[in-house]
Amino acid sequence: MKASQFFVSTYKEAPADAEVISHKLMVRAGMIRRLNAGIYSYMPMGLRVIQKVQAIVREEMNQAGAVELTMPVVQPGELWQETGRFDKMGPELLRVQDRHGRDFVIQPTSEEVVTDIARSELRSYKQLPKNLYQIQTKFRDERRPRFGLMRGREFIMKDAYSFDKDKDSAQISYQTMRQAYRNIFDRFGLRYRAVAADSGAIGGDLSEEFQVIASTGEDAIVYCPQSEYAANIEKAEALAPGQPRPAASQPLVKTPTPGQSTCAQVAEGLSIALATTVKSLVLATDVQDEQGNITGSTVWLLLVRGDHDMNEVKVGKIAGLDKGYRFASEAEILEHFGAKPGYLGPVGLRKPLKIVADRDVAVMADWVCGANEVDFHYTGVNWGRDLPEPDVVADIRNVVAGDLSPDGQGTLEIERGIEVGHVFYLGTKYSAAMNATFLAENGRPTLFEMGCYGIGITRLPAAAIEQNHDERGIIWPDAIAPFTLVLCPIGMDRSPAVREAAEKLHDALLAKGVDVILDDRGERPGAMFADWELIGIPHRLVISDRGLKENQLEYQHRTQTEAVKVAADDVLAFLAQQGVFQEPGAQG
Amino acid sequence: MKASQFFVSTYKEAPADAEVISHKLMVRAGMIRRLNAGIYSYMPMGLRVIQKVQAIVREEMNQAGAVELTMPVVQPGELWQETGRFDKMGPELLRVQDRHGRDFVIQPTSEEVVTDIARSELRSYKQLPKNLYQIQTKFRDERRPRFGLMRGREFIMKDAYSFDKDKDSAQISYQTMRQAYRNIFDRFGLRYRAVAADSGAIGGDLSEEFQVIASTGEDAIVYCPQSEYAANIEKAEALAPGQPRPAASQPLVKTPTPGQSTCAQVAEGLSIALATTVKSLVLATDVQDEQGNITGSTVWLLLVRGDHDMNEVKVGKIAGLDKGYRFASEAEILEHFGAKPGYLGPVGLRKPLKIVADRDVAVMADWVCGANEVDFHYTGVNWGRDLPEPDVVADIRNVVAGDLSPDGQGTLEIERGIEVGHVFYLGTKYSAAMNATFLAENGRPTLFEMGCYGIGITRLPAAAIEQNHDERGIIWPDAIAPFTLVLCPIGMDRSPAVREAAEKLHDALLAKGVDVILDDRGERPGAMFADWELIGIPHRLVISDRGLKENQLEYQHRTQTEAVKVAADDVLAFLAQQGVFQEPGAQG
Known part of the structure; x- marks a missing residue:
């Protein structure tokens, strides 16, 4: 072309x-x-x-x-x-x-x-x-x-x-x-990963996403470098902690936390680890009669560690929440907690509700949570002593890097991907x-x-x-590049030798089945190179009068910053070595 | 496959x-x-x-x-x-x-x-x-x-x-x-024809249709077997008649033609040639003022020979009719002809109108047309003597088979086509x-x-x-057949020899680049053959135990009714001869 x-x-x-x-x-x-x-x-x-x-x-x-x-x-x-x-x-x-x-x-x-x-x-x-x-x-x-x-x-x-x-x-x-x-x-x-995905209402494990790895990807991909395990963040299981719950060692204390309505603010204000705090999320499910009329609601309190994020897909699989749930209304929250959102917690509830604790929360002792009163948190909270054991203990959080791999073969890493x-x-x-x-x-x-x-x-x-680019432009893998190789002749208009060499090489490469493009637009070298680097053609050959005098061409792969000189007579063999085409009979 | x-x-x-x-x-x-x-x-x-x-x-x-x-x-x-x-x-x-x-x-x-x-x-x-x-x-x-x-x-x-x-x-x-x-x-x-087509408002001759010839086609295609001329019926020009108008030889006679309102009926009733009758078509164009309001209308009488059809595209190019026209209303007809449609003609008009005569009508003498009175026609009508010369003489009819070719190289034929x-x-x-x-x-x-x-x-x-079929089904040309060749093994389930021969041939043909399908569905021969004849695969090879014993296969082209025996060892050479594939180096 x-x-x-x-x-x-x-x-x-x-x-x-x-x-x-x-x-x-x-x-x-x-x-x-x-x-x-x-x-x-x-x-x-x-x-x-x-x-x-x-x-x-x-x-x-x-x-x-x-x-x-x-x-x-x-x-x-x-x-x-x-x-x-x-x-x-x-x-x-x-x-x-x-x-x-x-x-x-x-x-x-x-x-x-x-x-x-x-x-x-x-x-x-x-x-x-x-x-x-x-x-x-x-x-x-x-x-x-x-x-x-x-x-x-x-x-x-x-x-x-x-x-x-x-x-x-x-x-x-x-x-x-x-x-x-x-x-x-x-x-x-x-570079891609096949990751287990949630298969929704169908159940079973038969759903996988193919994710192209890219730091800009919308999806978080969980994988284990020591094994084959890979899943998307919705699906990846956070294993139950191996260690049992420690004994209580602190008293329950109502502590002033003025203006500190998030776990991060509380941890900073009290100079404690974020992992010792517990986040409260209040959900509700509607109760319907046989005619489908809504007759009331059930309120749920979900607890995850301050440094963890709730996983909506996992929450949606808990019995009672698996038919659909919503965030609780302010009225429902007030009715059960006696307080408005911001300083909520499971201790001293005004009205009983269903408590779902993440597996990690269930083994915590001496933890910190909202006191159901503006500007106050409890410290030294302990299951059994300060509040009843949770109604449900389940995996309801996103995994984080360093978690154990569900297959027991190592620890998890997280990277980003684009589902294709x-x-x-x-x-x-x-x-x-x-x-x-x-x-x-x-x-x-x-x-x-x-x-x-x-x-x-x-x-x-x-x-x-997203995966393959640099400041100059796109970098295509050979398989899907618009052209595999670009021939850049310098001064083709002025030099019959350059024109002839370029056209001969163009035809020879076409005959080898190479998807080659010859830039005969007459652009200046800088603009010509910039165009093809922007477009991302993987292989480039420059043909110039100066080079031809020494019987040489200049080859540069898109990922390289320097060109290498190639003897004009050997250029086809050289390109075959670069994988631009396969010689018949060569081992693939 | x-x-x-x-x-x-x-x-x-x-x-x-x-x-x-x-x-x-x-x-x-x-x-x-x-x-x-x-x-x-x-x-x-x-x-x-x-x-x-x-x-x-x-x-x-x-x-x-x-x-x-x-x-x-x-x-x-x-x-x-x-x-x-x-x-x-x-x-x-x-x-x-x-x-x-x-x-x-x-x-x-x-x-x-x-x-x-x-x-x-x-x-x-x-x-x-x-x-x-x-x-x-x-x-x-x-x-x-x-x-x-x-x-x-x-x-x-x-x-x-x-x-x-x-x-x-x-x-x-x-x-x-x-x-x-x-x-x-x-x-x-x-089989196709590239035919000149009307280019509408743009003008010029730069419009061609590519028509696949088929007797069931919607379009009439005009061509000259003696030359390259081809056009669609809208476009094809009817040349001006070579001979001048003969002198009048009959008197104008108002003749009873009871119930004969078409030219064909009149010709039959009077035992005259259809080509001596003239059809009247009454059109109208609206007159508008500067504001675009319709202030009146012009009525046009178009005359074509009784054995000819009017061509709307050609009519639409006549000055005065080229901005759009419509059929005249009953009121307009009554006003100009003093009669209702059915027995109209240009002689003895109540009110003058524009008369457009087809070129062939303009050179007629002693012709027949409606007398503007129910159940009566005039015979022996002659231009100049019985009515004024026409306002416009133009080609306003479809050509018919036997007309002279516009390029002067022979006479026209008409066939039907499908525009693709x-x-x-x-x-x-x-x-x-x-x-x-x-x-x-x-x-x-x-x-x-x-x-x-x-x-x-x-x-x-x-x-x-539409072009290529018979009572058994489709007949594809090789180039666009879903498969070029079908292998029909008889009793493949029972006979390992048939299976082996069929699969070997299948693989050999694939290796030659042939688009082959092996019917391994286990259908009985009659049903199997009927399927592939319906589908229209051009080449068929039958492999049977009986044939293999004689080292023979049966080949049949979809257009043939009888199979020919081919030596199993020579089958690839035979198929190459049939054009199923090209041997490398063979002349194409």
Whole structure:
């Protein structure tokens, strides 16, 4: 490819609305162009990256036995009413009426359509298992689209759906996809982690996220360097402390803590460790009669250590809180604590309530908490002596670095990641809602066991950039770079020798199957180099009159700061060594 | 590919709503599946065809120097307001509001978005010419979607847009695309014609349709077997008759023609040639004052020979009718003719009007027309003697087979076609509306000269089927067949020899790059053959125990009715001869 025949368009400045580096660099490198909030044109330079991502995903999905189809972008609302999602989903679901006033949605995913296909096309267990996937435009009307392709409204997703005859078979389909995802992410050339994720209402452990590691990632990823353990922060278990609760050694004292309404302020004010304080969170669940009318509420007090954070997903699994909960109202708090929020605690309650203590709180002695009175805390609080033992002891906190790994193989570390893939066992959630059955071996209509598997095709390039960039611009891994190698001729307009050498090399590299671009735009060296460093092409060769006189070219990898001289005659062998292409018969 | 791992789903019956053969066969062969009126899922078998069409289009577009990008499906209404299309387009344009109540459209094409890109990215004449294209999902909310993929609501189109600095350059861009389209359509392996089309308001001859020839096509195509001339029926010129008008030889006679209100009935009733009768069509144009209020109307009488049809596009180019016309009202007709429609004619008008005679009518003598009195016609009508010479003489009829070719190289034939591609010179229509300029060599902001170029990616397979099918099903050309060759083993379950031979051949063909499918589903021969004939795979090899004992396989091309025996050892060489694959080094 010659740059003059392609579409190279770079910008010195990032747009004002770009907050994250990938957004800034993709716009500056001319890869995407904003059409509207969260809606982008994929410009030629960016589309090449997206197409390479697609090609890798398609190859590995096919390799894993999945079969590609394409489902419509515009889908009838009546199908979405069968699962209740037409009404249940919020305004993220873009709804539209056709000329006859019939309801449609712009697909955010395709569970309904694919389940509709399965229930009429997959009639017998003999046709199972089957995994159907598409790579297709999706739309989600985000309330606050931002970060460029990271959280757009229109995006491209690969979504796959597996159909199995029973749970055992579904397990195998799930594991097959899990392995396919590892193959896919290995090929992208990015650092990533497959982390266990919470599988919500379905239960079980069959949900994993594929996270591209990046310090700017929105998600906290927990892993154990000494083992294979990895999970997202919602899922990672904080093990029960190994040591028992110490005996009480301090008296209960009501201590003035003027203006100190947070654990951190109290710890600082009293010069004590934050880990000796306890945070109070007050939740409520509504009590309903048989007709579904709300007749009252139950109030819950959750206690986590001052240096820990509550984990909402874990809280949502506690019996009694697992049907949904809310924060308690001021009236409910006043009724039970006799005080307003800020200095609440479990000692001296006005009205009994359910106390849930984190496992770590349950083994504390001589701790500090609010005294249910403004500007006062209790110190020297002890279970059993100053208040009853908790009603529930459970893991309700986020793990922190240094916690024991749940597999007992070491201690946990935490890093940040960007979710770009998710594999998920669905069970019969959709097949039951849509009465999607096949005839089992026993001749009975049986619900499909389903799984779903997504990859954010247009999000992946953004994640790759968050992970791989420097002050000069993007650094693409070879596998998904818009071009693998750029030829930069110096003074091509003036020098026939440079032009000839550049064009000869361009043609030779094309013949080797290298995705090469020759910059024949006539830019000056500085501007030319800056453009390709911004765009992030991994390999660069400079061709100049001075070099040619010494029979030399200059090679520089995007991660290097200095060029190396390469004999012009040996350049193909040198590039093969750099992995730019493989010689036939070479060991891969 | 093994059929058991793919998705093969055939039906004996076509759906009730399928009117045309391509729709019936695509559904029966499991290629598409209806989700809603005019909205289809592209099932795995159909998607393979679509992807092959896309790959050919992409290769040739890139080869022609066009650059691919992807523009959003959901586009902001405000951009469409700049060209006025947001309001001007009817309900075909699917409009939607986002969660904030802002207007969007689901793209039917992308002129607005691409022109918006050009006006900010293409700043200098040095960046021109540039041709940008996408292959993307489109939506057109057809009032009456039908014929499967032929006239769907959601469809995939390749749309390209060229930007040039002046008309001469735009001509070259247009011709480049025209040649690329010829290359593309040649590769599809279909019989097609590139025909001149009317370019509407833009004028000039720069509009061509690419029509796949099919007797079921909606469009009439005019061509000259003795030359390169081809045009659609709207465009094809009927040459002026070579001979002068004969002298009058009959008297004007008012003749009873009871109940004979059409030319055909009159010709039959009077035992005269239809070509001696003249049809009257009464049109009207409104007269407006400066404020645009309608103050009156002009009535026009158009005359074509009884065996000819009026051509609305040609009529719309006559000075005075080129701003729009309508059929005259009954009152207007009564006022000018003193009679109701059915027996109208230009002789003995009550009030003068504009008479437009087709070129053929203008040279007639002794002709027959209505007498402006029910149940009466005039015979022996002659220009000059019985009525004044016409106000306008013009080509206002459709050509018919046997007419002289406009290029003077022979006579015209007419066949039917399906439009699957269109190349069109746009001029500055969109760039002017959106003030899309670049800096020309003279330093002045200058409007882009534009062209647009479409191919109906999902319509093409339907057109291919309309052209190529028989009573057994589809007949794909190799280039776009879902699979090039099917291996049909007989009794693979029982015979290890058949299984081994089938799998060995499957692997050998894969290694040659052949798109092969091995039917390992265990169907009986009759059902298996019927499936693949319905699906339309061009090449079939049958492997049986009986054949293997004689070291033979049976080959049959989809267009043949008998199989031929092929020595098992020679089968690869045989298939290469059939064009199933090319041996390296073979001449292509």
